[in-house]
Amino acid sequence: MAAISVPLHSEPNILSRLIGRPTSAAGIAVLVIIVLAAILAPVIAPYAPSKLSIASRLHPSSLDHLFGTDDLGRDVFTRMLYAARTTLSVGFAVVVFSSIIGTLMGLVSGYFKRLDAPVSRLIDAMMAFPDILLAIALVAALGATAVNVVIALGIVYAPRLARVVRASTLVIRELPYVEAARALGVPTPIILVRHVLRNVTSPLLVQGTFIFANAILAEAGLSFLGVGISPDIPTWGTMIATGRQYMDQAPWVMMFPGAAIVVTVLSLQLVGDGLRDLLDPRLAKDI
Amino acid sequence: MLRSIFNRLLGMIVVMALVVTIVFVIVRVTPGDPAAVMLGPDASAADIAALRSRLGLDGSILEQFGRYVLGVVQGDFGQSIFLGEPVTTALAQRAEPTFFLTVFSLLIATAIALPVGILAAYKRGSVFDQATTTIAMFAASVPSFWLGLLFIQFFAVRLGWFDTSGYGGPGASFADRLNHLVLPALALGLVSSALITRFTRASMLDVLNDDYVRTARSKGMSEWRVVLKHAFKNALIPILTVIGLTAALLISGAVVTETVFGLPGVGSLVVSAVLRRDYPVIQGALLVIAGLYVLVNFAIDMLYLAVDPRVRY
Numbered sequence: 001m002a003a004i005s006v007p008l009h010s011e012p013n014i015l016s017r018l019i020g021r022p023t024s025a026a027g028i029a030v031l032v033i034i035v036l037a038a039i040l041a042p043v044i045a046p047y048a049p050s051k052l053s054i055a056s057r058l059h060p061s062s063l064d065h066l067f068g069t070d071d072l073g074r075d076v077f078t079r080m081l082y083a084a085r086t087t088l089s090v091g092f093a094v095v096v097f098s099s100i101i102g103t104l105m106g107l108v109s110g111y112f113k114r115l116d117a118p119v120s121r122l123i124d125a126m127m128a129f130p131d132i133l134l135a136i137a138l139v140a141a142l143g144a145t146a147v148n149v150v151i152a153l154g155i156v157y158a159p160r161l162a163r164v165v166r167a168s169t170l171v172i173r174e175l176p177y178v179e180a181a182r183a184l185g186v187p188t189p190i191i192l193v194r195h196v197l198r199n200v201t202s203p204l205l206v207q208g209t210f211i212f213a214n215a216i217l218a219e220a221g222l223s224f225l226g227v228g229i230s231p232d233i234p235t236w237g238t239m240i241a242t243g244r245q246y247m248d249q250a251p252w253v254m255m256f257p258g259a260a261i262v263v264t265v266l267s268l269q270l271v272g273d274g275l276r277d278l279l280d281p282r283l284a285k286d287i
Numbered sequence: 288m289l290r291s292i293f294n295r296l297l298g299m300i301v302v303m304a305l306v307v308t309i310v311f312v313i314v315r316v317t318p319g320d321p322a323a324v325m326l327g328p329d330a331s332a333a334d335i336a337a338l339r340s341r342l343g344l345d346g347s348i349l350e351q352f353g354r355y356v357l358g359v360v361q362g363d364f365g366q367s368i369f370l371g372e373p374v375t376t377a378l379a380q381r382a383e384p385t386f387f388l389t390v391f392s393l394l395i396a397t398a399i400a401l402p403v404g405i406l407a408a409y410k411r412g413s414v415f416d417q418a419t420t421t422i423a424m425f426a427a428s429v430p431s432f433w434l435g436l437l438f439i440q441f442f443a444v445r446l447g448w449f450d451t452s453g454y455g456g457p458g459a460s461f462a463d464r465l466n467h468l469v470l471p472a473l474a475l476g477l478v479s480s481a482l483i484t485r486f487t488r489a490s491m492l493d494v495l496n497d498d499y500v501r502t503a504r505s506k507g508m509s510e511w512r513v514v515l516k517h518a519f520k521n522a523l524i525p526i527l528t529v530i531g532l533t534a535a536l537l538i539s540g541a542v543v544t545e546t547v548f549g550l551p552g553v554g555s556l557v558v559s560a561v562l563r564r565d566y567p568v569i570q571g572a573l574l575v576i577a578g579l580y581v582l583v584n585f586a587i588d589m590l591y592l593a594v595d596p597r598v599r600y
Contacts, residue, residue, distance in 0.1 A: 130539025
């Protein structure tokens with residue numbers, strides 16, 4: 001990482017600038033629709049999410065069942081709306097949880113020179129584990145529940161955020177106003193929160209968007225493998241896992257949830273790219 | 288130079304030690320007694336005690352850690368609870384499909400990513416550039432296991448070109464096993480080509496405006512020589528880095544893809560170990576894969592050191 005941009009004041013009109021970019025605007029529009037659909041699921045959904053109907057098992061798309069029905073005759077569209085709630089909540093919770101751990105680790109290693117080496121090596125060691133694999137092991141140890149999936153993925157993604165926060169903190173801690181605050185005897189926790197933390201929000205926001213996207217993919221992978229959220233709870237991942245068994249007769253049961261993942265992750269990436277270009281122009285070329 | 292190698296080597300050993308510690312700790316965060324959890328609610332106290340000692344769970348936590356580290360250093364990752372064989376044997380037996388899957392996926396990803404990335408950078412802003420950049424982002428958004436399922440449905444079930452799953456049985460010929468690897472390698476390779484494409488494009492953009500590229504052009508050198516000989520050569524190191532890291536990531540992608548395609552590799556071994564709570568196998572697989580990642584990283588750093596005299600650690 002050659003240069004780290006440290007915006008000294010946050011842009012007030014970042015959202016309007018983001019909307020000014022066609023690709024980001026498309027991403028935001030799709031995300032808004034998906035979030036609204038998830039929130040309004042009980043209103044929009046034509047059926048109850050677990051309404052069984054053995055008579056209409058594995059029916060293809062029709063006017064009655066927009067995305068067809070699954071092996072128990074449940075409406076796939078309805079279940080996808082409810083699944084969006086779990087999938088998006090899990091993704092968001094992962095972002096929040098990993099941001100908290102990652103920011104703490106990054107601030108500590110970036111600000112306190114003595115702690116930098118040990119914390120950085122710990123970050124290196126945690127990043128040596130491929131994300132899905134470490135998450136699988138953690139969920140195996142903690143037990144397969146939605147909360148534990150969030151904890152596991154939060155731990156998995158925290159080091160990435162820690163690196164970003166550390167890099168920015170290293171630059172900020174040497175800036176004159178931080179030095180001035182130190183000279184004036186401002187307590188370290190206040191310097192960290194008021195001066196340092198405030199200025200790492202931009203890179204955090206950019207990374208957070210990408211982690212949201214990754215968390216959705218990872219949760220789907222875990223649920224698909226049967227080592228994530230219980231198959232009784234509809235998430236897009238568990239829906240693909242159930243649909244897999246009926247792939248030959250009823251491919252729609254697994255195709256629509258998968259398409260939902262693709263659209264959501266793509267939108268998040270488009271927004272993340274836009275945010276990065278706006279907030280972190282010098283990082284725009286990386287990855 | 289020697290000092291840099293030494294520093295980096297020392298750093299790698301520290302990271303490896305931490306990796307071993309993390310792997311040790313993971314099983315200890317299990318709420319309750321792992322032995323009791325593994326054996327289920329009907330197990331007798333004597334059975335639990337016996338399993339505790341087999342798992343190395345007796346004695347103080349420091350004694351346990353000491354024993355674990357001593358074993359790992361000697362290449363002893365413990366015994367699999369369900370397979371009744373050493374973890375190292377179980378891993379070695381399943382290394383082949385994972386190795387070939389990783390290599391083929393990487394070949395496919397690179398074969399797509401390098402030409403596309405170079406051309407996209409060369410024709411920056413063109414329709415080709417915009418189209419491939421969009422496709423790359425799209426590919427990065429597709430869950431590889433879902434793509435795998437679609438491939439099975441289309442190429443194996445509809446068209447009947449390949450078997451739907453497996454690795455061709457114990458006596459299968461190499462060609463037969465290759466045939467079983469085509470679809471999984473395609474699914475994994477296509478998804479991973481996205482990252483390498485974007486990186487290749489970015490690295491090429493970096494160098495295409497450099498002075499020596501302009502000089503080469505002004506000497507009247509042909510365009511493809513300028514791009515491939517002068518620009519690409521200088522963009523190669525960051526590209527090699529991302530290819531190396533992708534190789535490590537592919538091993539993790541293999542966990543899910545192997546399960547989809549029923550390949551008897553390390554990935555499916557880990558998943559079945561998780562479902563059966565076979566902790567020694569999970570720990571062993573984590574250690575080997577994280578260890579590989581650390582080694583790949585170290586090798587990349589050494590490569591930097593060898594080709595760029597400015598690099599110091």
